[in-house]
Amino acid sequence: MSFLLDAQGIGITFGGLKAVQDLTVQLPAGVLYGLIGPNGAGKTTAFNLITGVYTPQTGSVKLAGQTINGLRPHQIAKAGLSRTFQNIRLFGELSVLENVMLGSHVRGTHRLLATLLRTPGFVAQEEAMKRRAMELLAIFDLARMADEQAKNLPYGDQRRLEICRALATEPKVLLLDEPAAGMNPSEKKSLSNTIREIRDRFGLAVLLIEHDMGLVMEICEQITVLDHGQVISVGTPKQVQADPKVIEAYLGVEGSGEPSGEVSHA
Amino acid sequence: MDEFFQILIATVAVGSLYALIALGYTLVYGVLKFINFAHSDVFVLGAWTSFTVSVVVLNKIADPSGVTPWWVVVVAFLSAVTVCGVVGYCIERFAYRPLRKAPRLNVLITAIGVSLLLQNVGQITGPAVARGPEKTSIKDGQTVTQAGDPLATVPFGASPKSMPKLIENVVLNESVMQSGNLAGGAMRGTVVFDKPVTFSEGRQYRLDVTRTVANADGTTRVVVEKLNLDAEPGTFEPGTEIRTTPRRTAAELQGSTYELIRSPRVPIGLIEVIIVVVSLSLMVGLQLLIFRTKLGSAMRALSHNIETAALMGVNTNFVISFTFVLGAVLAASAAFLYPMKYPGLNQTAHGIWVLLGLKAFVAAVVGGIGNVRGAVLGGFLIAAIELFGGWAYAPLKDVYVFALLIAVLLYRPNGLLGRAVTEKV
Amino acid sequence: MKTLAQHISEISPARAFRPVAVFVPWVVCVLLALAVHFVSPLLVNEYWESVLQRMGVFIVAAVSLNIVNGFTGQFSMGHAGFMAIGGYIGAGVTYYGSLILHGSVGDPNFAVQGTLLMLAGLVAGACTAAGAGYLVGLPSLRLRGDYLAIVTLGFGEIIRVLLELTPKQVSDAAAVKASPIVSFFGFNGATGFAGTPAYANLFWIWLFVAITCVIAYRMKTSSSGRAFLSIREDEIAARAMGVDLTKYKVRAFVLAAFFGGVAGALYSHTGVNPSPTDAGFQRSFDIIIMVVLGGLGSVSGSVLAAMILVLMPELLRDLQQYRLVLYALLLIVMMLVRPKGLFGVKEIWDLSRGDRKQPVGKGGTP
Structure with missing residues (x-):
């Protein structure tokens, strides 16, 4: 079986600390895949390895058959992998529209002379970027705020704008790093609908890091659990929930912490 | 070879000054993560303060013998330290603290602003605080008294000044070859020894002559005078006339004693030793402060994570202020020592100061900014590059320094001893 | 959902070709330059004309620095170095070119050819500066913020020292003709x-002022400009979205250095002798103050700030001593009360629309 995203045995060590070790994540097309684990388990590091922020020291990453480990982040984005960030990283001073238009940057051409002379090709591309951005914003119900500065948006809208911007890069696989962090239950509800909707609409595979077990168990079809940089369990939500190693990792590490409670009743 | 060692000694002296200034950059960077561009101007302020205070004090006591009492040195030093400390505190309190949460670029620009402010305020010619002797002239038959020329003003004015000599730069490793009684030769400006003397090739010789001089009121006093010998290499029998400068007559030298002194191949001056000793003790003190005291651990906590430190009960405002004052005090110490070695004081906005500050900053970066030992290492390294490079080809000495900076940053972006800081994604 | 390429293919060429947007700004540039040239002599005396010349030069310098410092957020402190390169090369081409072609410098009969030489020198100077910009831009990939500031500052100083080491100026036409390449570097050392x-x-x-402004504004309101701004806002997010940091940082440096070179070359043809200190940090600071005051990222802000800061010393002639103190205070107070400068990233004309955003993707005509 061929996978859209195929990370085989990736790992990295920071000064003796094995942040991520021998991680294998395989996403078929159209899957909603969860990557969970207690705090400090190496989830975000795994994202950084896949997106090229760090270069994996071991293993390989393939996107639709193309090897992407070792490429620089912008090349990986071009190959069709896009992401959001745990701590929101929007371009605060730019407008909402410009944030999304920047997302389609990677699909355009940007010749200096064309830019300075305003050639028809340049104008058409700008126009197309704008149209596409507006369409995306409409999907996320952000279109009416297109001219606002991104930093002035409410928190939940900023999270959704980040997803919107990531989608503008026309990704094959979308990586979401804690998209529901800081959202209230009703926002989470609508977020999980949105994630499903964009998966269906864009035919993406989505890899999701999330602390909210309810959300993960509800929408993910496959889950990998990390602890101390190592995979401790892989399977469907039901299988993972039943895995004693997972329960131990959450209870053992975090005591009566928030995610553990949710594992038991989700 | 002699020249090599001379440069080596200069490197140690200049390097410790660079290190002292670099420490100020590094301390502030350590806790606040930004370059205090105004640091070199605090240094300049220190140099000018110690100049102004010395001139005022020397003008007040006006000792005709020209001997500077030891306490003038202490007063000059303390005033430089106090002024710089206060200014350092004010800079942090009023310019940087309001921007603590602002983007780094804004803080950088503010720092440039503060730097320009200090430079240009220093260059305003203010009222005189010390004046030369009053001038009298006769005009239309009347005696007109004019105020003397200003010797020092506050602010310091737009012309360079020369630091008065507070400490005589005695050469420490001279050797006394022989001593005895000295007589004048038949010709003025020659002396005659009572024993055979030998002068070696390529060495400098000097006579310290102790003689009695008559005062105007008939009393006498004993003075020690330094005469340079102008002699060919070789051995001379007693009675040979040897020329000296300044020239003295036989009558003047009547009944005097001498010490024949050979200058060392590589002279080590008292001032150089003072510079190195003071600098090194300050560095050791700083090291102890940072690693052995509670305040020091608070500083280290802050440099690790300012928010967490605050949560743990560290009074961050106090520690930051303290760090600024500490940096300013180190700069002031360097500023007090610097004009002893290089007495020419340029006006505060002169490019030479900016360049000096930049080199100290480069030292901090090369060593690994935020790292106290790195700043010291960098200081000596920069001095070595500059002085030895200048020995090879002087016009490019500034280029060497910046070339080293670029090379180090490209191969070790965090400096030689710096630790890698990765931005959390 | 349609991809960008599909969207582009749907837009008809007729719709995309906008003659007004393409040609009008350049016509406006020429008209503005003509207007300044012919109207100002009627209004002001020769002295103020020279002030207007200096103002134009510093507008070009400030707007070009804004591309690096304002748009891209890379803090360059060596802009004077680029200006000096442009200034010396430009002056060298005109001076030695005149000697070779005409045998003397500044002959009124040679004015037309001389002006052409100046333009050639301008291009040569700007291209050399752009080459230097490329070299300085490369380390910007590895150095952030303060470090880059120091390296660029060091660059300016290196240029200054190198200029001080240049051999004596050659004024003998025969000697220049005999060895033109060697003579060309006779920039007269520290004397200038x-x-x-x-x-x-x-x-x-003023033609170049207008051209520089149009180009800077067109950069800003384009996909490349958004890439610049995204780097300034958040490098990590920018590269995750597919912005090639290397390419855009270097592009910003090259563009800024090119127009910095233009400014320098123009300046050395206004009767001001270029000297090595022109490459030093003092001049760089002057330009930085203009950019910061006008607003990092605002083209019109830089123009206005450059105008104000060139005029101020003329108006404050009696307070010469306090002028720089005033600048410094201005800078500090600005950062405390209006940290984004007069206009921030916005343009003057955006302000009239209340707190709304600047126009996006309009293919803007400034």
Whole structure:
């Protein structure tokens, strides 16, 4: 079986600390895949390895058959992998529209002379970027705020704008790093609908890091659990929930912490 | 070879000054993560303060013998330290603290602003605080008294000044070859020894002559005078006339004693030793402060994570202020020592100061900014590059320094001893 | 959902070709330059004309620095270095070119050819500066913020020292003809390079002011401009979205250095002798103050700030001593009360629309 995203045995060590070790994540097309684990388990590091922020020291990453480990982040984005960030990283001073238009940057051409002379090709591309951005914003119900500065948006809208911007890069696989962090239950509800909707609409595979077990168990079809940089369990939500190693990792590490409670009743 | 060692000694002296200034950059960077561009101007302020205070004090006591009492040195030093400390505190309190949460670029620009402010305020010619002797002239038959020329003003004015000599730069490793009684030769400006003397090739010789001089009121006093010998290499029998400068007559030298002194191949001056000793003790003190005291651990906590430190009960405002004052005090110490070695004081906005500050900053970066030992290492390294490079080809000495900076940053972006800081994604 | 390529293919060429947007700004540039050239002599005396020339030069310098410091957020402190490169090369081409072609410098009969030489020198100077910009831009990939500031500051100082080491100026036409390449680097060391005729009149200077502004504004309101701004806002997010940091940082440096070189070359043709200190940090600071005051990222802000800061010393002539103190205070107070400068990233004309955003993707005509 061929996978859209195929990370085989990736790992990295920071000064003796094995942040991520021998991680294998395989996403078929159209899957909603969860990557969970207690705090400090190496989830975000795994994202950084896949997106090229760090270069994996071991293993390989393939996107639709193309090897992407070792490429620089912008090349990986071009190959069709896009992401959001745990701590929101929007371009605060730019407008909402410009944030999304920047997302389609990677699909355009940007010749200096064309830019300075305003050639028809340049104008058409700008126009197309704008149209596409507006369409995306409409999907996320952000279109009416297109001219606002991104930093002035409410928190939940900023999270959704980040997803919107990531989608503008026309990704094959979308990586979401804690998209529901800081959202209230009703926002989470609508977020999980949105994630499903964009998966269906864009035919993406989505890899999701999330602390909210309810959300993960509800929408993910496959889950990998990390602890101390190592995979401790892989399977469907039901299988993972039943895995004693997972329960131990959450209870053992975090005591009566928030995610553990949710594992038991989700 | 002699020249090599001379440069080596200069490197140690200049390097410790660079290190002292670099420490100020590094301390502030350590806790606040930004370059205090105004640091070199605090240094300049220190140099000018110690100049102004010395001139005022020397003008007040006006000792005709020209001997500077030891306490003038202490007063000059303390005033430089106090002024710089206060200014350092004010800079942090009023310019940087309001921007603590602002983007780094804004803080950088503010720092440039503060730097320009200090430079240009220093260059305003203010009222005189010390004046030369009053001038009298006769005009239309009347005696007109004019105020003397200003010797020092506050602010310091737009012309360079020369630091008065507070400490005589005695050469420490001279050797006394022989001593005895000295007589004048038949010709003025020659002396005659009572024993055979030998002068070696390529060495400098000097006579310290102790003689009695008559005062105007008939009393006498004993003075020690330094005469340079102008002699060919070789051995001379007693009675040979040897020329000296300044020239003295036989009558003047009547009944005097001498010490024949050979200058060392590589002279080590008292001032150089003072510079190195003071600098090194300050560095050791700083090291102890940072690693052995509670305040020091608070500083280290802050440099690790300012928010967490605050949560743990560290009074961050106090520690930051303290760090600024500490940096300013180190700069002031360097500023007090610097004009002893290089007495020419340029006006505060002169490019030479900016360049000096930049080199100290480069030292901090090369060593690994935020790292106290790195700043010291960098200081000596920069001095070595500059002085030895200048020995090879002087016009490019500034280029060497910046070339080293670029090379180090490209191969070790965090400096030689710096630790890698990765931005959390 | 349609991809960008599909969207582009749907837009008809007729719709995309906008003659007004393409040609009008350039016509406006020429008209503005002509207007300044012919109107100002009627209004002001020769002294103020020279002030207008200097103003134009510093507008070009400030707007070009804004591309690096404002748009891209890379803090360059060596802009004077680029200006000096442009200034010396430009002056050298005109001076030695005149000697070779005409045998003397500044002959009124040679003015037309001289002006052409100036333009050639301008291009040569700007391209050399752009090459230097490329070299300085490369370390910007590895150095962030303060470090880059120091390296660029060091760059300016290196240029200054190298200029001080240049050999004596050659004024003998025969000697220049005998060894043109060697003579060309006779920039007269620390004394400064004298005798370049003042071919850069108000027309040429203000033509380049207008061109620089149009180009800077078009950069800003384009996909490349958004890439610049995204780097300034968040490098990590920018590269995750597919912005090639290397390419855009270097592009920003090259563009800024190119127009910095233009400014320098124009300046050395206004009767001001270029000297090595022109490459030093003091001049760089002057330009930085203009950019910061006008607003990092605001083209019109830089223009206005450059105008104000060139005029201020003229108006404060009696307070010469306090002028720089005033600048410094201005900078500090600005950062405390209006940290984004007068206009921030916005343009003057955006302000009239209340707190709304600047126009996006309009293919803007400034």
